[in-house]
Amino acid sequence: MSLRKATAKEIAQKVINRDGLFILDVRNESEFNDWRIEGPQVEVINKPYFELLEGVDPIIDKLPKDQQILVVCAKEGSSEFVGEMVVEAGFDDVMFMEGGMKSWSEHLEPLEIGTVSGGRLYQFVRIGKGCLSYLIESDGEAVIVDPARDIKVYEDFAAEKNLTIKHVIDTHLHADHISGGRTLQEKTGATYWLPPKDAESVNFSYQPLKEESDIVFGNGEVKVEVLYSPGHTIGSTSLIVNDQYLLTGDILFVASIGRPDLAGKAGDWASYLRETLYQRYKELSDQLIVLPAHFGQPSELNKDGSVQATLGTLYQENPGLKIDDESTFKKQVSENLPPQPNSYQDIRETNMGQQTPDESKQSEMEIGPNRCAVNG
Structure with a gap:
């Protein structure tokens, strides 16, 4: 023994x-x-x-x-x-x-979600933190969405599959984990995209992620359509990949919806959140596979470990999408929320380039659950 x-x-x-x-x-x-x-x-x-x-x-x-x-x-x-x-x-x-x-807290587990024209889409499950990031590849090129701080995992994965990382996207300014977006840009030369309404106070250059700036790569095989979807943050933006997948960032999860209070503007942003969920998403195909940036509970993991569901299924089963009364909705997403993520203000400032903590401090800041959902 x-x-x-x-x-x-x-x-x-x-x-x-x-x-x-x-x-x-x-x-x-x-x-x-x-x-x-x-x-x-x-x-x-x-x-x-x-x-x-x-x-x-x-x-x-x-x-x-x-x-x-x-x-x-x-x-x-x-x-x-x-x-x-x-x-x-x-x-x-x-x-x-x-x-x-x-x-x-820091381990990332890559899982294949499905195919796109000329390639595949992978979900990286940060199981100890409840964070989800994505790599979409086609014809030797890759796009990474909502990357975690530890970029070596993506670099190694790309190298193993002979991929060139062309674009890195953050769907919003994160408050629960430190983004690896800028570091990936520096290491790979990829274009770094960030919603401009979340980037008014950042101390670095970026490419504005706006509705008219759809991203096409992989010999023209893959189109990432940009959909402005505010509510979790004022700049929150969703991505539709080849009319197959809907990457929702922190707006819509499998079992809940995003909280609108992490910048202290729950009252204002609750209206945007409702408009996104009850109007803009309603106009999309029910067959889109929803791929969120987080999960809250282990029960949200499918049998293969992935976190995904069709948009139509979520409109049937997700309690955050079934609140008919607008005042009830605003109250539910603005009051009695779970505690805010650990060190969330320091994380926001780090993601804005306003502070540069060392590696040990960054790891310490990220310890704990993500708490980006209304129900925790």
């Missing part, structure tokens, strides 16, 4: 495949309550590390003998220490996660 180190990728694939996982989380109770590993077939208990310094006897009867046990902490060290004690207590199959919850 010996303790084994597991990667965030290995754990992500277990969660996506619904393999079954028992987790002992040894972080402080407040950290655990704020954010944890969740998913179908995942069972998790919390016992702070400092309560286990003398041994694991206090939790011995809560640990399964016939199931794999994963011990997690914030950065790795405490989980390795506790994991060794669990092994010494007679448990056969025990792991700790390399890099702790920090690595869980």
